[in-house]
Amino acid sequence: MTLTAHTAGPTARTTGPVAGDGILRRQRLRESAARTYARSFPIVPVRANGMTVEGADGRRYLDCLSGAGTLALGHNHPVVLEAIRRTLDSGAPLHLLDLATAEKDDFTTALLESLPREFADQARVHFCGPAGTDAVEAALKLMQTATGRRGALAFTGAYHGMTAGALAVTGNVGIKSPLPGGGEVTRLPYPYAYRCPFGSGERGARLGVAYAERLLDDPLGGVLPPAAMILEVVQGEGGVVPAPDDWLREMRRITAERGIPLIVDEVQTGVGRTGAMWAVEHSGIVPDAMVLSKAIGGSLPLAVVVYRAQYDSWRPGAHTGTFRGNTLAMAAGAATLRFVAASGLAERAALLGARISERLRRLQGRLPVIGDVRGRGLMLGLELVDPSRAVDSCGAHPADPRLAVRVRAACLRRGLIVELGGRHGAVLRLLPPLTITDEQVEAVLDRLADAIEAAASADDDADGESA
Numbered sequence: 172m173t174l175t176a177h178t179a180g181p182t183a184r185t186t187g188p189v190a191g192d193g194i195l196r197r198q199r200l201r202e203s204a205a206r207t208y209a210r211s212f213p214i215v216p217v218r219a220n221g222m223t224v225e226g227a228d229g230r231r232y233l234d235c236l237s238g239a240g241t242l243a244l245g246h247n248h249p250v251v252l253e254a255i256r257r258t259l260d261s262g263a264p265l266h267l268l269d270l271a272t273a274e275k276d277d278f279t280t281a282l283l284e285s286l287p288r289e290f291a292d293q294a295r296v297h298f299c300g301p302a303g304t305d306a307v308e309a310a311l312k313l314m315q316t317a318t319g320r321r322g323a324l325a326f327t328g329a330y331h332g333m334t335a336g337a338l339a340v341t342g343n344v345g346i347k348s349p350l351p352g353g354g355e356v357t358r359l360p361y362p363y364a365y366r367c368p369f370g371s372g373e374r375g376a377r378l379g380v381a382y383a384e385r386l387l388d389d390p391l392g393g394v395l396p397p398a399a400m401i402l403e404v405v406q407g408e409g410g411v412v413p414a415p416d417d418w419l420r421e422m423r424r425i426t427a428e429r430g431i432p433l434i435v436d437e438v439q440t441g442v443g444r445t446g447a448m449w450a451v452e453h454s455g456i457v458p459d460a461m462v463l464s465k466a467i468g469g470s471l472p473l474a475v476v477v478y479r480a481q482y483d484s485w486r487p488g489a490h491t492g493t494f495r496g497n498t499l500a501m502a503a504g505a506a507t508l509r510f511v512a513a514s515g516l517a518e519r520a521a522l523l524g525a526r527i528s529e530r531l532r533r534l535q536g537r538l539p540v541i542g543d544v545r546g547r548g549l550m551l552g553l554e555l556v557d558p559s560r561a562v563d564s565c566g567a568h569p570a571d572p573r574l575a576v577r578v579r580a581a582c583l584r585r586g587l588i589v590e591l592g593g594r595h596g597a598v599l600r601l602l603p604p605l606t607i608t609d610e611q612v613e614a615v616l617d618r619l620a621d622a623i624e625a626a627a628s629a630d631d632d633a634d635g636e637s638a
């Protein structure tokens with residue numbers, strides 16, 4: 172253990188590579204085996220500004236992870252810092268359970284103003300424990316209370332969080348085990364065009380709709396009327412899989428016709444990420460509830476469920492929690508929501524997303540290890556495959572998770588933070604801040620292309636403490 176890192180407090184952060192190595196070593200010794208990003212990125216960030224993160228070793232990285240999509244404005248944006256400083260200087264209480272405060276009032280105003288009018292006009296907001304997973308729990312519980320039913324409809328590839336109810340509706344079998352059971356969840360196929368057993372393109376999505384509808388109406392189908400359907404407009408952790416707008420409209424129709432509340436989980440897609448303030452705007456569907464977290468807190472923890480007032484059948488205290496009144500997060504969140512809207516950052520995300528996708532598709536033409544390029548706005552994914560192996564029954568080459576790990580490490584060596592996701596962890600996920608500049612776009616694309624090329628030709632070995 173280095174003395175400086177141990178005794179000197181925060182100033183030790185700037186003492187260079189030795190301090191960084193010590194911190195990493197102590198983290199490995201002290202923290203749990205379940206740590207994740209810390210394995211992928213064995214760096215010790217000491218400073219961050221916008222898209223740039225500086226490590227204790229003095230190296231700079233372009234951050235395409237953005238706190239798993241949390242940092243809509245990048246790190247330490249002046250608007251966010253100003254809101255936090257102003258609130259601190261005002262003497263406002265920092266922790267207030269769910270009491271009324273001017274900051275909460277202002278956040279709720281900013282949030283409702285940002286949401287689609289047809290939804291916001293008749294909405295109620297419930298502040299949750301400050302993580303997306305608790306807002307998912309709240310939404311499911313709310314709809315169970317309102318309908319008097321228990322089960323839920325959820326999708327293959329879904330990710331909704333790590334607490335019991337959210338995990339039950341999540342698709343990832345690896346993170347569910349060894350917990351028993353999966354709750355009363357009926358799994359439906361999400362339209363994953365690249366590997367769709369019903370066929371690629373629109374046909375697969377159309378058959379998925381027909382399957383869902385038949386199953387729900389089949390008296391021998393084994394599905395009791397559910398309390399809710401929960402879905403993501405673009406699956407993030409599931410591998411950046413965007414649902415076609417028509418498919419979403421069909422899910423809205425199917426649920427509305429059968430009196431099944433529709434919960435849209437916008438924890439990752441919200442606040443401009445997909446090229447619209449909220450991803451539901453692309454298809455125009457109006458859900459019964461929206462689950463929101465990550466970017467709404469402007470980099471501080473905050474989570475809410477917003478729902479149509481008709482479902483507000485809860486008793487006082489029906490979904491409580493200590494940390495539901497984080498004054499700083501409300502102030503940072505309100506400032507972020509307003510800045511994203513006023514600066515047209517959702518529109519810019521759409522523009523840049525199209526530009527980056529186009530460049531990635533050109534790269535795909537040159538590098539056959541890139542099996543698929545997909546996404547929406549600044550939520551983009553590259554699925555890496557092994558082109559030397561035969562295509563599977565869905566017509567795609569097998570995923571290449573080992574290559575993906577090598578590419579991630581090669582990116583890091585080139586000063587680029589990119590995380591993996593999706594089936595077998597073979598999807599490179601790009602989640603840059605919405606404030607990314609044109610020059611940074613070029614730098615990301617250059618580094619990424621170089622890293623994929625090097626890793627694919629095995630010029631570049633994987634490193635890091637990968638899982």
Ligand SMILES: Cc1ncc(COP(=O)(O)O)c(C=O)c1O
Binds near residue numbers: 303307332333408438
């Ligand atoms: C769509 C979605 N829902 C829920 C969650 C869970 O949020 P949290 O990690 O804050 O519990 C996540 C996290 O990545 C997510 O992407």
